[in-house]
Amino acid sequence: MTIAPGTAVPPLERRIDLPDMIAYAGATWDWHRLHYDPAYLAARDLPGPVVDGQVFGALLAEQLQDWLGPRARVRTLRFRFASMVFAGETVRCTGEVTAVRDGLVTVEQRVEVAGDGRTAVAPAGATVETGP
């Protein structure tokens, strides 16, 4: 595998259903009503349970680890939230290499919602040590 500026990172696509969100809320001890409570959401004019934004950080890290293999280590990861994602939506993480230097790969990433193409997370990006 040749990695150079412009190389595409294989995309990662995942549907996030309410049970996935309940599992994430449990795993992170985060019981905020935003993630599951219909009455709480209706009172705030939200169309459905809101996916915890930190899930996208986890997916961006997963996308890189899957691509570069078990010896690679994510060193930095940054992401900015652009719009909310709701239960039942499918997100797609994409990325492209912007620099390769001294065993460090720098990528620019983004997260889009597969249905309507709106941006969930951008800009985002990471540096990954490719390892021995």
Add this chain to the structure above:
Amino acid sequence: MTALLTEEIRALVGREVSYTAPEELGRASIRYFALAVGDDNPLYTDETHARAHGYASVVAPPTLVCETNQYAGLPRDDDGYAGHTWRLDIPGTRLVRGGNHYTFHRPVLPTDVITVTWRIDDVTERTGARPLLIVTSTARYTDARGEPLATNTETLVYVALAEKT
């Protein structure tokens, strides 16, 4: 609209709070997190696989350490939230999460006992039609010996609500 950045808010810069986990992170926490995300990488669940690739044992997915509710030990608020917040009550605004910037210093192991120290680094105001108050905090995660595990710079944005006409 009165200024959001009051002297009281400005005085928050430098405020610090620390939480230490009452126990080791543990393999079950790691497996649960990976399962919840849908990440089936065996580095998080298969000891033999992890050791074969240079790790001391299974490791935590990188971002797990930055999810601090597990070890903050805080009570649940009215929203059901039991994690660290600065509990800033800024009238006439709603809170929006801006984003995060993580730095990972070493893989986190199930045997790590994690301490996090949060600090408010900066508070700035953007004026205009929709005034904003931007609060930047940094969390530093360390192991039982005080060695760095990760750093998380978080941006919180308090957006002024539209004025009632």
